[in-house]
Amino acid sequence: MGSLYVAxxxxxxxxKNHDVVTSAVTNIDVHDIARSCCTYGVAGFYVVTPVDALxxxxxxxxxxxxxxxxxxYNPTRSEALALxxxxxxxxxxxxDIEARHGRLPLLVSTSARSHQxxxxxxTVPITYDDLRARLDGATGAGDGESADQPWLLLLxxxxxxxxxxxxxxxxxLGPLRGPSAYNHLSVRAAAAIILDRLRCPR
Amino acid sequence: MGSLYVAxxxxxxxxKNHDVVTSAVTNIDVHDIARSCCTYGVAGFYVVTPVDALxxxxxxxxxxxxxxxxxxYNPTRSEALALxxxxxxxxxxxxDIEARHGRLPLLVSTSARSHQxxxxxxTVPITYDDLRARLDGATGAGDGESADQPWLLLLxxxxxxxxxxxxxxxxxLGPLRGPSAYNHLSVRAAAAIILDRLRCPR
Numbered sequence: 001m002g003s004l005y006v007a008x009x010x011x012x013x014x015x016k017n018h019d020v021v022t023s024a025v026t027n028i029d030v031h032d033i034a035r036s037c038c039t040y041g042v043a044g045f046y047v048v049t050p051v052d053a054l055x056x057x058x059x060x061x062x063x064x065x066x067x068x069x070x071x072x073y074n075p076t077r078s079e080a081l082a083l084x085x086x087x088x089x090x091x092x093x094x095x096d097i098e099a100r101h102g103r104l105p106l107l108v109s110t111s112a113r114s115h116q117x118x119x120x121x122x123t124v125p126i127t128y129d130d131l132r133a134r135l136d137g138a139t140g141a142g143d144g145e146s147a148d149q150p151w152l153l154l155l156x157x158x159x160x161x162x163x164x165x166x167x168x169x170x171x172x173l174g175p176l177r178g179p180s181a182y183n184h185l186s187v188r189a190a191a192a193i194i195l196d197r198l199r200c201p202r
Numbered sequence: 203m204g205s206l207y208v209a210x211x212x213x214x215x216x217x218k219n220h221d222v223v224t225s226a227v228t229n230i231d232v233h234d235i236a237r238s239c240c241t242y243g244v245a246g247f248y249v250v251t252p253v254d255a256l257x258x259x260x261x262x263x264x265x266x267x268x269x270x271x272x273x274x275y276n277p278t279r280s281e282a283l284a285l286x287x288x289x290x291x292x293x294x295x296x297x298d299i300e301a302r303h304g305r306l307p308l309l310v311s312t313s314a315r316s317h318q319x320x321x322x323x324x325t326v327p328i329t330y331d332d333l334r335a336r337l338d339g340a341t342g343a344g345d346g347e348s349a350d351q352p353w354l355l356l357l358x359x360x361x362x363x364x365x366x367x368x369x370x371x372x373x374x375l376g377p378l379r380g381p382s383a384y385n386h387l388s389v390r391a392a393a394a395i396i397l398d399r400l401r402c403p404r
Contacts, residue, residue, distance in 0.1 A: 016276070028230055032388045039387055040380035074218070076386040178242035178401055184278040185241055186234045189394035192387065196395040199380055 002135045003043040003150045004198070005105060006191065007093050008033060010049040012165060013158040023158035025054045027061060030084060031077065032188040033155070038080040040195035043150075045083045046093045055086040090154070090165065097150050105152035106145060109169040110194060111160055112176075112183050126171040128197040135198060153194070155187055204337045205245040205352045206400070207307060208393065209295050210235060212251040214367060215360040225360035227256040229263060232286060233279065234390040235357070240282040242397035245352075247285045248295045257288045292356070292367065299352050307354035308347060311371040312396060313362055314378075314385050328373040330399040337400060355396070357389055 008029060011022040030047055037045040047058055062084055064070040065077040087093045097105045108131065109123070126134075133139045137147055154161060154169065166172065175183055176193055185193070210231060213224040232249055239247040249260055264286055266272040267279040289295045299307045310333065311325070328336075335341045339349055356363060356371065368374065377385055378395055387395070 032391055035384075035386055035388055036391050038384045039378070039382060041382045076384070079384060080386065176241070176398070177403065178397070179403055180241060180243045182237075182240045182278070182281060184237055184282065185394065186237055186390070188388070188390055189234055189238050192391035192394045193398040195380070196378070196398065201379065201381055 002137060002148065003101065004041075004135055005044045005046065005093075005097055005150060005152045006033065006037055006042050006155065006195075007046040007048050007087075007090065007152055008155045008157065008187070008191075009090065009161060009165065010047075010051075010054075010157050011089075012162045013156050014160055014162060016159050018159070020162055021158060022049065022051060025049055025051075025058060026157070027058075029157070029188055030058055030061065031080070033191045034080040034084050035077075036188075036192045036195050037083050040199040042083065042195065042199075044085055044097075046085045046087050046096075048087050048090060048093060050088050052088075055088070058084070058086055090168075093152065097152060101148075101150045103146065103150065105150040106171065107169040108151060108153045108171045108173060109161060109166045110153065110155055110173045110190065111166065112185070112190075113160065114175060123167060123169050123172050126173060128173065128194070131171065131173065132198050155191055157187055204339060204350065205303065206243075206337055207246045207248065207295075207299055207352060207354045208235065208239055208244050208357065208397075209248040209250050209289075209292065209354055210357045210359065210389070210393075211292060211363060211367065212249075212253075212256075212359050213291075214364045215358050216362050216364060218361050220361070222364055223360060224252060227251055227253075227260060228359070229260075231359070231390055232260055232263065233282070235393045236282040236286050237279075238390075238394045238397050239285050242401040244285065244397065244401075246287055246299075248287045248289050248298075250289050250292060250295060252290050254290075257290070260286070260288055292370075295354065299354060303350075303352045305348065305352065307352040308373065309371040310353060310355045310373045310375060311363060311368045312355065312357055312375050312392065313368065314387070314392075315362065316377060325369060325371050325374050328375060330375065330396075333373065333375065334400050357393055359389055 015021045
């Protein structure tokens with residue numbers, strides 16, 4: 001099975017006015033997504049923010065659950081938080097994964113909006129089932145991709161990943177849709193559903 | 203399609219020592235699960251706690267997003283929170299649904315543990331696919347069930363629903379499992395995955 005990583009991006013993302021901003025790190029995002037990653041066999045979960053103080057805050061929370069009274073209270077949290085890495089930028093995540101695997105990860109974007117790619121765009125839409133098969137090694141690798149390819153799934157915060165980040169991705173997963181027109185899931189809920197679709201045993 | 207309701211139970215649930223307790227209402231549970239319910243066409247989301255002050259707190263938060271500055275800031279939250287109902291007990295939820303549909307809902311339990319039912323137990327295990335088919339009306343109704351049957355999915359907080367509540371349910375969904383042995387999803391993540399499995403368009 002290919003190694004799957006997840007990155008939660010706090011910059012660059014849009015705010016409600018479509019301005020590019022740095023969103024605040026939400027404590028519960030780190031906990032919830034780490035637990036979902038741990039359940040679904042994700043190799044590492046990167047929390048990405050350029051704000052030094054916010055990375056330090058997350059490090060302190062991780063330390064609380066790993067070693068302190070938190071570990072005694074609920075040891076299952078430290079197991080999940082052991083998956084968490086802190087990086088200042090997406091580039092830092094890519095370099096870290098390259099150091100582990102000897103090759104850069106393939107980037108996969110997620111978005112609540114359909115990403116419009118131009119005819120000359122390098123980003124290809126991919127379905128959940130197709131990405132699942134690729135991760136399982138059930139279907140062949142594309143150009144310049146290997147069977148033991150690391151994959152990096154990008155999750156946006158705020159009002160979502162910027163076009164610039166979406167355009168950098170090789171593949172784009174479509175929005176999660178239910179039977180209703182409403183599509184404003186929390187990033188925590190979206191991460192859980194995406195990982196279940198890609199990794200639940202069948 | 204059968205009407206599906208969701209109830210988030212704060213009493214009776216277990217704590218980490220397997221004592222029966224009333225858990226605190228977590229603000230983010232209400233928001234996240236309401237948004238997931240709205241996405242997946244759930245007819246109503248009940249937050250169940252016997253603590254008057256906690257029901258009053260949730261009511262105040264709902265009011266903030268429905269009418270106040272919150273609505274101007276993010277109108278999608280009020281749309282989701284319109285699904286939320288407050289009840290003091292599971293029995294209150296059943297009575298409310300009976301008042302809407304003219305019949306009591308069929309109860310479906312969820313649990314991170316496998317529920318051991320005795321030979322004479324009234325609770326039947328059901329798979330996600332089978333429940334999905336039942337909700338779609340694709341398979342026939344059981345004894346004493348009708349095609350327009352309302353369904354009520356129970357979510358536990360704390361360390362899970364008590365045996366007493368599990369035994370009251372007609373059907374029991376199995377634990378969500380990924381490829382790893384770890385199964386400590388947040389109730390927010392579990393709710394999102396369960397609704398996606400039962401209701402995502404295929």
